[in-house]
Ligand SMILES: Nc1ncnc2c1ncn2[C@@H]1O[C@H](COP(=O)(O)OP(=O)(O)OP(=O)(O)O)[C@@H](O)[C@H]1O
């Protein structure tokens with residue numbers, strides 16, 4: 470039986486979709502059977518980031534409404550055959566997603582895949598709630614700045630109260646993924662420290678993803694960054710995060726500025 | 741980085757532009773806004789079902805949106821021992837008036 474993972478944040482544009490694709494591909498590369506689901510109805514983007522936009526025929530709503538079989542809507546990745554995508558609908562109304570329908574689709578996916586990764590829409594409304602509802606674990610994507618941390622705190626509260634597990638009195642494992650971390654600004658003390666974010670949110674750290682042009686390049690091409698350039702700094706951080714999700718103990722490396730003096734000293738080891 | 745490298749380097753922005761142009765052309769078109777694919781599927785399957793009974797799971801549908809045309813592939817697995825469906829009443833030979 471597979472695990473359901475929600476990638477969520479509250480705040481928009483912090484890197485949920487990027488992280489869903491990168492972690493999904495990293496897990497799939499490690500031999501796991503992975504499906505990533507886009508819950509952003511009306512504003513789908515995971516298909517673009519994964520490079521599958523030309524191949525979308527059916528979507529989550531078609532499956533929920535019984536217009537298509539699950540197997541027909543799943544898009545198998547062309548690069549890794551253990552990675553699949555279930556796209557969101559671009560045209561339908563998001564109210565077409567019903568709780569029962571979503572629960573049924575997720576249950577079916579759990580039978581087939583080791584990991585069911587749900588890319589949540591921004592916000593704290595219905596769409597975000599549906600995305601987190603069936604989660605066994607959650608990755609809370611946070612940028613090191615005040616409004617993102619505040620929204621993450623809000624989302625953590627919802628993970629603890631509005632998920633199926635929470636309703637049954639069970640725990641849901643929550644991990645913090647700090648993204649768009651800028652080593653130069655960190656060195657100049659212009660950015661919230663990861664330690665401070667961790668202390669405020671008090672959930673375990675899954676990883677620190679540096680701000681990197683490799684992320685933009687990968688999305689231009691339509692490939693998860695972990696496939697497009699596996700040796701880049703953000704990819705290494707995502708690969709480590711994926712291993713931690715699998716329960717391995719991997720030391721967290723704080724990205725450093727390669728150009729700075731400290732970076733030159735430690736660059737080879739940490740960047 | 742030499743001037744030569746700058747020209748040789750494969751940049752990603754043109755790839756992004758091409759992908760977006762194709763995608764948006766489809767999303768803006770009338771066809772892109774309708775459920776045409778779903779309707780086509782239903783009708784094609786209905787035609788097939790008139791003659792043989794096929795399992796919905798044995799139908800694979802693939803689409804590739806291109807710059808000037810798309811290809812729609814419908815794969816129906818028809819087993820050798822497929823049951824010949826009874827023509828639904830009303831279909832087939834029209835009743836004489
Ligand atoms: N580590 C990074 N370095 C540089 N750019 C990044 C990084 N992570 C994400 N981005 C960029 O930030 C933007 C938003 O990312 P993304 O779409 O993944 O966020 P999101 O949380 O899914 O947004 P939304 O809330 O709208 O769904 C994108 O342009 C993406 O390329």
Ligand SMILES: [Mg+2]
Pocket residue numbers: 485486487509514588589590
């Ligand atoms: Mg997104």
